[in-house]
Amino acid sequence: MKTQRVLxxxxxxxxxxxxxxxxxxxxxxxxxxxxxxxxxxxxxxYHALIKTSGDPARxxxxxxxxxxxxxxxxxxxxxxxxxxxxxxxxxxxxxxxLTCVTGKGLLNRAHAYKASVDKNxxxxxxxxxxxxxxxxxxxxxxxxxxxxxNAHQVPVGRDQIQHIEMARDMASSFNHxxxxxFTLPEAVIEEQVATLPGLDGRKMSKSYDNTIPLFVPREQxxxxxxxxxxxxxxxxxxxxxxxxALFQLYQAFASADETAALAKAYAEGIAWGEAKQRxxxxxxREIAPLRxxxxxxxxxxxxxxxxxxxxxxxxRAIATPFTQRLRHAVGLRPLDRQAAPSGGPAKAAKAALxxxxxxxxxxxxxxxxxxxxxxxxxxxxxxxxxxxxAAQAMARLQREGSVAxxxxxxxxxxxxxxxxxxxxLKALREAGA
Ligand code: TRP
Numbered sequence: 001m002k003t004q005r006v007l008x009x010x011x012x013x014x015x016x017x018x019x020x021x022x023x024x025x026x027x028x029x030x031x032x033x034x035x036x037x038x039x040x041x042x043x044x045x046y047h048a049l050i051k052t053s054g055d056p057a058r059x060x061x062x063x064x065x066x067x068x069x070x071x072x073x074x075x076x077x078x079x080x081x082x083x084x085x086x087x088x089x090x091x092x093x094x095x096x097x098l099t100c101v102t103g104k105g106l107l108n109r110a111h112a113y114k115a116s117v118d119k120n121x122x123x124x125x126x127x128x129x130x131x132x133x134x135x136x137x138x139x140x141x142x143x144x145x146x147x148x149x150n151a152h153q154v155p156v157g158r159d160q161i162q163h164i165e166m167a168r169d170m171a172s173s174f175n176h177x178x179x180x181x182f183t184l185p186e187a188v189i190e191e192q193v194a195t196l197p198g199l200d201g202r203k204m205s206k207s208y209d210n211t212i213p214l215f216v217p218r219e220q221x222x223x224x225x226x227x228x229x230x231x232x233x234x235x236x237x238x239x240x241x242x243x244x245a246l247f248q249l250y251q252a253f254a255s256a257d258e259t260a261a262l263a264k265a266y267a268e269g270i271a272w273g274e275a276k277q278r279x280x281x282x283x284x285r286e287i288a289p290l291r292x293x294x295x296x297x298x299x300x301x302x303x304x305x306x307x308x309x310x311x312x313x314x315x316r317a318i319a320t321p322f323t324q325r326l327r328h329a330v331g332l333r334p335l336d337r338q339a340a341p342s343g344g345p346a347k348a349a350k351a352a353l354x355x356x357x358x359x360x361x362x363x364x365x366x367x368x369x370x371x372x373x374x375x376x377x378x379x380x381x382x383x384x385x386x387x388x389x390a391a392q393a394m395a396r397l398q399r400e401g402s403v404a405x406x407x408x409x410x411x412x413x414x415x416x417x418x419x420x421x422x423x424x425l426k427a428l429r430e431a432g433a
Contacts, residue, residue, distance in 0.1 A: 006037050006188075007151035009044035009085065009142070010070075012063040013051045017211035018283075019196040019204035021073070022252045025214075027190060028155065029074045039080040040149050040315070043067060043308075046085050046092070046141060050134040067304045069214060072294035083311035085145065090319040094144040095137070097330055101173040102140055110139050111162055143167035147174075148319050150183040161187045178329040196252055197245035201229050215294045218284060225280045226273075235271035246272075250279045253286055317358060317366070317387030321394055328432035353431055354378070354424035356394050358387070366390040370397070370424060378421050380413045401425045 008028070016025065032039045043066055048059045063084065075082060085091055107113065113136055120129045139162075146154055146167045154164050164187035171182035195203050198210030205211065212224050228246050233239050241247045241263050251259045262270075262278065297304060327333070352373035360366050365383030368390050372378055379397075384390040393411050396404050402422040405412065415421045 003036055003038050004153055005040065005149060005151045005183075006031070006153045006155065007040040007042075007146055007149055007185075008155050009042050009047065009145055010066055011044045011051065012048040012059055012066050014062055014206050015065055016069045016214045017204060017206075018214055018249070018252075019198070019211065021214045022196050023157075023190075024155075025070060025073050029070070031155075032075060032080050040151065041070065041075065041080055041082050042145070042311075042315075043084045044142075044145065047138065050132065050138055053132070053134075064298065064301055064304065065215075067308060068294050068297040071297055071304070071307065072215075072290045074290075077307050077311055081311055081314045082307065083315045084308045087308065087312035088148070088315055088319050090316070090323040091141070091144050091148060093323055094148050094326065095141050097326060098140050098143055098147070098170045098174065099137070101177060102143075102170050106166060106169060107136055107139060110136075110166070111159070112138060139163050139166045140170065143170045146185045147171050147182045148322065149315070151185050152183060153188045154185050155188040155190065158189060161189065178326075181326060181329060197248050199224065199228050199245075201243075201245040214287065215291050218288070218291075221284060221287070222280050225276050225283070228276065228279075230272045230275075233269075233272070235274075236269040238269050239266040239272075239275075241266050246275055246279055250282060253282050258282065313386055313388050317391045320388075320391050321356070321398070324395060324398070325432070333432070354428055356398075356428075358390055358394070360387075368394050370421065372420065372424055373427075378417060378424055379415045382411055382413060384411070397425060398428060401429065 010024075028041070031037065032041070043063050045059060045063055048062065052058050052062075067082075067084075070082065071077065113131065116131050116135065117127045120127050120131075142163050143166060146164070147170070154160075154167075156164065164185055168184045171184050175182055198204035198208055199212065200208065200210045202208050202210060212221070216224065228249070230244070230246060231239075244266070247262065247266065250262055254262070262275070265275070265278075354370060354372050356368055356370055358366065358368040361383065363383060365385060366387045366389070367383055368381045369377050370379040381390065381393060384393070393408060396408065402418060402425055405415070405418065405421070
C-alpha cells in the first residue's frame with residue numbers, strides 16, 4: 001500500500017485539556033505509530049496570532065505547553081515530522097501564491113468569517129466591524145500548511161471540514177493555472193471519537209470555561225474532579241449512568257470491565273464522592289506517568305526548542321525545494337533562466353520528467369537520488385548529516401546543472417552516465433520543476 005501522508009495542525013492559543021487528549025492527542029499519537037503513514041504534526045502559531053493578537057506571552061506559553069504535551073503523550077519526533085509553523089518561512093510565501101489564485105468570494109463564504117459578519121449585522125454594526133484581514137485569510141494560511149507537504153489526509157474536527165474543501169479548491173485552481181503541483185487533500189473525521197463532557201456537563205470546551213487541564217498537579221486534578229456536577233441523589237440511592245458526566249469521563253479512560261463495574265456501583269447507590277474518587281484514581285493512573293515527562297519537559301524548554309528545530313529541518317528539506325519549484329512555476333525566476341517551452345507550463349509540467357527523491361537510510365543519514373522519467377537512477381548522493389544539507393545540494397544541482405558535478409564530487413557518487421544527468425537536469429530546469 002502506498003504511504004499516506006497525514007498532516008494536522010494545532011493552534012497554539014490554549015492549554016491542552018482532557019477533551020483534547022481523548023479526542024485528538026491520544027488517537028493521533030496511536031495512529032502516528034502505524035507503518036504505512038508518514039505523519040506531519042505542527043504547532044500552528046501563525047494561526048494563533050489571529051486569535052490572540054496582543055498577547056505574545058500567551059502564544060509562547062501555549063506553544064511550549066502544547067509541544068510538551070504531544071511529546072509527553074508519546075509522539076516520536078524521530079518517526080514523525082513535528083515542527084512549528086513559524087519555523088517554515090516557505091509557508092507564508094505559499095500563502096501569498098495561493099492568495100493570488102483564490103476568489104475573494106470563496107473566502108466570503110467561510111463559516112468563521114460569516115459568523116462574525118452575521119453577529120455584527122444582528123447587532124446593527126458594520127459587517128466587517130472588528131474583523132481582521134487575518135481572520136478573513138485564515139483558510140488560505142491553512143491551505144498553505146496542507147498543500148506545502150502534499151498531504152493526502154488531514155484529520156480535523158467537523159468545524160474544519162470547510163477549510164479542507166477550500167484547500168482543495170485552491171489546489172485545483174493553482175494546478176489548473178500552473179500544472180499539477182498539488183495533491184488534493186481529504187479531511188478525515190474520526191466518527192468514533194468521544195466528545196467529553198466538561199465540569200458542568202456540557203461539551204468540554206475552552207469557550208464554556210468548563211475544562212479540566214490535562215496536566216495539572218495531582219491534588220488539583222482531584223479538586224477539579226470533585227467539582228463535577230452531579231444530581232442530588234444521596235448515598236445508597238441508585239444512580240443513572242445515562243447523562244452522567246462523571247460516568248462518561250470514566251468510560252473514556254477505563255476498560256469495558258472497569259466501566260461495567262462502575263455501572264454496577266451506580267445501580268447499587270455508590271455515593272457521588274466515592275464515584276468521583278474512583279474517577280480521579282482511574283484518570284491519574286493513565287496521566288501520572290505522562291505528567292512526569294511533561295513536567296520534566298516544561299522545565300527544559302531548550303530541549304523542546306531543539307526538537308522543534310530538528311523537525312523544522314526535516315520539514316524544510318521538503319518545503320525549500322518544493323517552494324523553489326513553485327516559484328519557478330508561477331514565474332518568479334532568475335532572469336538568466338529560459339522560460340518554459342511554448343505549449344504552456346501546465347502541459348510541460350504534466351509530461352513525465354526526471355525527479356529528485358530524498359530519503360533517509362537506516363544509518364540515520366539523509367540521501368537523495370536523481371531518476372530519469374522512467375525511474376532509473378542517474379545520480380546517487382552520499383549521506384548527509386542533516387536534511388538541509390541534502391536539500392542544498394539538490395538545489396545547487398538544479399540551479400547550476402551538471403557543471404556543478406565536479407565541485408560536488410565529495411557529496412555524490414560519480415555518475416556512470418554524465419550525459420544522462422546533464423540532460424535530466426536541463427529538462428528539469430526547462431520545465432520549471
Ligand atoms: N485550523 C485548525 C484548528 O483550529 C488548526 C490548523 C491550522 C490546521 N492549520 C492546519 C489543521 C492545517 C489541519 C491542517 O483546529
